[in-house]
Amino acid sequence: MLLTANAQTVCRKSPMTTNGIIRYSVIEVVPDYLDEYLLLAFEVGEISMRTEPGVLAMYPTVSKEDSCKVTIMEIYASQDAYKSHIASAHFRKYKQGTLHMVKSLQLLDQNPLNPDMYISSGIIPKEE
DSSP states (O other): OOOOOOGGGOOOOOOOOTTOEEEEEEEEEOGGGHHHHHHHHHHHHHHHHHHOTTEEEEEEEEOSSOTTEEEEEEEESSHHHHHHHHHSHHHHHHHHHHGGGEEEEEEEEEOOSOTTOOOOSOOOOOOO
């Protein structure tokens, strides 16, 4: 399954704060629901990056060894940005729609090794 998004549609991002969140969400998906899950995960990630200034990164990956193991690197500018994200209609749709698809979920919060290194606030559009 190949899914693509237009990175130029990303909104201007908020700066990372001292109470920002860096997290890996490690998800094991029930095999019968994998394609459906991936579509919903793609949709919530794309909408979040396009519309939420406090969502600095949402980078999903699928294990090469087991396609039912999905890891999403998530970076939120602040605790408030995270709270806003999980209250959004698109996240609630994803969460409620995938509850029966998820075998296991781990939320692994991280500390940066170098807090001065962070993802910049935007995408530079192509010149036309």
